[in-house]
Amino acid sequence: MADARETNERRLRRLQQMRRTGSVMKASDALDRIWKDGKKPDSITLRSALLQADGDRSRLTKLVLPRGIALRFYLLAVFEAQCRLDTGDLWQNVRPLTGTDSWPDLVAIDGAYDTATSGYDAALKNMPPELCGSARAEERWRTRKLEDLRLRQVKGALKTLEELGQGDALVSMPRGARGQRLYEDFSLMEEGGRGDMPTPDLYTVPVRSWTAAKTITLPKDFFLKGWIQVLNPSEVATWLILRMMSQWAPRKHRLSGIFLTTRPRMQVFGLRDDAWEDGCGRLREFGLIRPAEPPEGLEAAVDTITDPLIRALFSQPARVRQAYEPHFWQMTDDGLAANAMQTLDRELTHRREKLADAAMTRVQDDPERPADHAPADA
Numbered sequence: 001m002a003d004a005r006e007t008n009e010r011r012l013r014r015l016q017q018m019r020r021t022g023s024v025m026k027a028s029d030a031l032d033r034i035w036k037d038g039k040k041p042d043s044i045t046l047r048s049a050l051l052q053a054d055g056d057r058s059r060l061t062k063l064v065l066p067r068g069i070a071l072r073f074y075l076l077a078v079f080e081a082q083c084r085l086d087t088g089d090l091w092q093n094v095r096p097l098t099g100t101d102s103w104p105d106l107v108a109i110d111g112a113y114d115t116a117t118s119g120y121d122a123a124l125k126n127m128p129p130e131l132c133g134s135a136r137a138e139e140r141w142r143t144r145k146l147e148d149l150r151l152r153q154v155k156g157a158l159k160t161l162e163e164l165g166q167g168d169a170l171v172s173m174p175r176g177a178r179g180q181r182l183y184e185d186f187s188l189m190e191e192g193g194r195g196d197m198p199t200p201d202l203y204t205v206p207v208r209s210w211t212a213a214k215t216i217t218l219p220k221d222f223f224l225k226g227w228i229q230v231l232n233p234s235e236v237a238t239w240l241i242l243r244m245m246s247q248w249a250p251r252k253h254r255l256s257g258i259f260l261t262t263r264p265r266m267q268v269f270g271l272r273d274d275a276w277e278d279g280c281g282r283l284r285e286f287g288l289i290r291p292a293e294p295p296e297g298l299e300a301a302v303d304t305i306t307d308p309l310i311r312a313l314f315s316q317p318a319r320v321r322q323a324y325e326p327h328f329w330q331m332t333d334d335g336l337a338a339n340a341m342q343t344l345d346r347e348l349t350h351r352r353e354k355l356a357d358a359a360m361t362r363v364q365d366d367p368e369r370p371a372d373h374a375p376a377d378a
Contacts, residue, residue, distance in 0.1 A: 006356045012348045014110035015061055015230065015341065024226045024341050025109040030105045031079065031223050034155035038083030043217040045208045046078060049192035051216075051244055053270035058169050059193060060240065061270040063160070064233045069107060071233050074170055076106050077188050079223045091203040096182045104150035108229040111146055139255070155183050161184075168193040172200055212247035219336050226340035227288075238279025239353060241269050242289060247330050257292025257328030272366060280327065285347045287335035290327040 018024050035041075051060045072156075106143040152201050159181065170189045173181045186202040195201040202299035209215040222228055225257045231239070245260065246253040264272055283289045335343075 003075065005352070006288040008348055008351050008355060012345075015344055015348065016231075017110040018108055019341060019345075021111065023110065023146070024229045024363055025104055026287070027108040028224060028226050028230055029269060032074075034080055035220065037226060039086075041082050043219050044079050044082050044223070045206050045215050045217055046075075046240075047191035047206050047215055048212060048244055051240055053266075053268060054168075055217075057151070057268075057270035059164060059170065059191070059273075060163055060237050061272075062168070064237050064271070065160070065273055066160060066162055067077060068156055069109070069153050070160035071104075071236055072228055073127050073154060074188075075218075075236075076223070079193075079228075080106070080233065081188070081203060085205045087205050087207050089205050091188045091205075092183075093186065093188075097154065104154050108226075109146070109150055109153055111149060123219060149265055155181075158183055158186050164193065166194065167196045170194075181209055184333075212244050214243045218243065219333055221333075221336035225331075225336060225337060225338065230340045230344050231286075232279075232282070234277045235282050235298065239283055239288060240253045241257055241265075241271060241276075242280075242283075242329060242331060253330060257330045257372060259328045280294040280329065284329075285351065286340075286343055287330045287338065290332050292330045 003268070043191055050058070052096065053061070060071070063074070065071075080095070084094070085091065097104070129214075158171055158173065162173055162181075165169060168191060171192075172187045172189065173183060173196060174185050176182055189195075190201045190203050192201060206215055208217065241260070242258065245258040252258065259268075260276070262273055265276060280289065284291065
């Protein structure tokens, strides 16, 4: 419980810092300009190959990392491409890494937190003395430091995407004379990775398929309302998998909801229990999914599915069914229309209160047990 409180406090702190700097608002405004100046797609088409495991893990779950923005950056690059290009067009980079309309402009971050001072003003330690005391100069200094940090985050994302493996790499970068990466000249790969052939699978805008085995769609509000900026990688991965499941079996999703037990989830997507369970819990709180009533006649509904892979996903082994009844979920895309920052602020604050009440109840039930303490800036 203490870990849950500390994690929640840390997230609230980051959210509040992004509000102070306007980070999410600025990134969302930049994405909105791209959308309005481009083709204004209602949804973004994503090849399902990103989600499906090839071995122990998928490219998606390799990007569920506690730090960094690799998964977010790849999805942002796909969004930018489909606002600009037609179906079948080959991606070419038209954005710089620095300056106006650059890639870092599309990314919201909270900044560098200094644990020693329990604050976000650590950058001021190295401020030139001549700038100290001037509010305008200090604000410019903070802005520049935040821009530098965003650039480092983007470069880190590109490095992570390239280092997924020879065949799995989602970007490729040429090397300079001394072997250094030329980040500004990166190439985007298709969702299935670079591939094992000498010629890489460079990104092209996919044709939307009628089957989720090939493509899934992501509503534009996921990008424009700030969700891409504030959801954790495990929450994004869970949301993508649930979308794929709902589009794989739309009638079942509509009537009874969808579920995943451990074995098929690991075999098909490679997402572990902790990431899945935490992701579903937070997505429910944020209003992006809702619990569905366990259906009657589940086996009859499964019997109507002809695709063996999809049928395996929706079937529960008898012994698992007796020991564990999974949650059934339905997507609530209406929730994406809400402001992501406001939604998370409200729900994380509410969760803080619930966790505090639960800790107090435990103390009252067991007076000799010390209360959980969660430092505000843990």
